[in-house]
Amino acid sequence: MSKNWTRSLRDRLQQEIPMEHLLPDTLPKYVDSYVYLFGVLTLAAFVWIILSGTILAIFGPDWWHVSPVGHFFNSLHFWSIQSFFFFMILHLWAQFLMAAWRDGRHFTWIGGWLMFLVSILAGLTGYLSQNNFDAQWIAVQGKDAMNAAGIGGFFNLLNFGQMYSLHIFVLPLILILLLGGHLLLIRKHGVVEPLPPDPKSEVRQG
Amino acid sequence: MGQGLQPPIPAGGAWEFSWLNLSSPDIIVVVLMVVIFILAIALPFPGGKE
Numbered sequence: 001m002s003k004n005w006t007r008s009l010r011d012r013l014q015q016e017i018p019m020e021h022l023l024p025d026t027l028p029k030y031v032d033s034y035v036y037l038f039g040v041l042t043l044a045a046f047v048w049i050i051l052s053g054t055i056l057a058i059f060g061p062d063w064w065h066v067s068p069v070g071h072f073f074n075s076l077h078f079w080s081i082q083s084f085f086f087f088m089i090l091h092l093w094a095q096f097l098m099a100a101w102r103d104g105r106h107f108t109w110i111g112g113w114l115m116f117l118v119s120i121l122a123g124l125t126g127y128l129s130q131n132n133f134d135a136q137w138i139a140v141q142g143k144d145a146m147n148a149a150g151i152g153g154f155f156n157l158l159n160f161g162q163m164y165s166l167h168i169f170v171l172p173l174i175l176i177l178l179l180g181g182h183l184l185l186i187r188k189h190g191v192v193e194p195l196p197p198d199p200k201s202e203v204r205q206g
Numbered sequence: 207m208g209q210g211l212q213p214p215i216p217a218g219g220a221w222e223f224s225w226l227n228l229s230s231p232d233i234i235v236v237v238l239m240v241v242i243f244i245l246a247i248a249l250p251f252p253g254g255k256e
């Protein structure tokens with residue numbers, strides 16, 4: 001049969017996406033450690049960020065600053081972000097210390113870093129979207145740094161509409177796409193094996 | 207609005223060197239991260255029987 005792009009794309013997807021490994025019910029023995037939970041804790045925090053953020057976006061700043069229920073969802077959003085970064089850093093330490101980029105997992109690692117950097121931008125634009133004096137203060141201080149870096153022309157911290165759309169649409173979308181890739185790659189490669197014991201080390205265990 | 211909400215909002219007492227400037231909340235978070243990381247490595251995971 002002749003090749004066309006739907007057919008080659010389908011073949012490609014079938015080969016790249018490990019359907020039978022996507023939602024595993026068993027994992028290797030070495031995975032029974034709390035260290036492997038940091039990734040999924042980050043993921044859980046991210047889900048709460050999206051849910052609480054969607055509610056904030058629907059009702060708007062006069063609601064989240066004034067109404068008690070608005071305060072509650074504002075706090076939920078804030079504390080989800082605190083735990084998101086908290087667990088992302090612990091996840092990063094864990095993956096770094098087990099050199100989890102081994103055996104073809106380099107794009108999982110690089111994608112992780114990209115998510116980290118995009119998350120910081122999302123944090124900055126979030127602080128600018130608070131709609132209070134603090135947000136104004138940060139924007140006015142930060143614009144000088146952006147101008148000094150030469151990107152003030154198209155990343156203008158004083159342009160609230162730009163910052164808010166980046167925060168509630170563009171950056172979350174990029175994060176969700178990167179996260180989808182991260183999770184697919186993890187399931188494709190399987191959990192990284194523990195590091196082999198150091199042959200030079202004097203200390204023998206057990 | 208309370209005086210505490212006028213920027214710059216003080217983050218509390220700071221642990222300061224020329225190369226490092228950590229407020230007490232900063233220190234609490236960093237210490238907590240280190241403690242939780244060590245516990246995650248040291249504590250056995252429950253239910254790993256096979």
Ligand code: HEM
Pocket residue numbers: 035036037038039040042043046088091092095100101105108109110111112113115116179182186189190191192
């Ligand atoms: C949005 C933030 C992130 C989320 C939601 C996330 C989620 C996850 C999850 C659920 C896993 C599998 C379970 C685990 O090993 O913990 C994982 C694995 C992994 N993550 Fe992340 N991650 C994030 C950021 C990062 C960062 C910042 C890095 C490092 C630069 C990173 C590098 C890795 C690597 C290399 C693996 C594969 C580990 C293996 O094969 O065993 N991730 N991630």
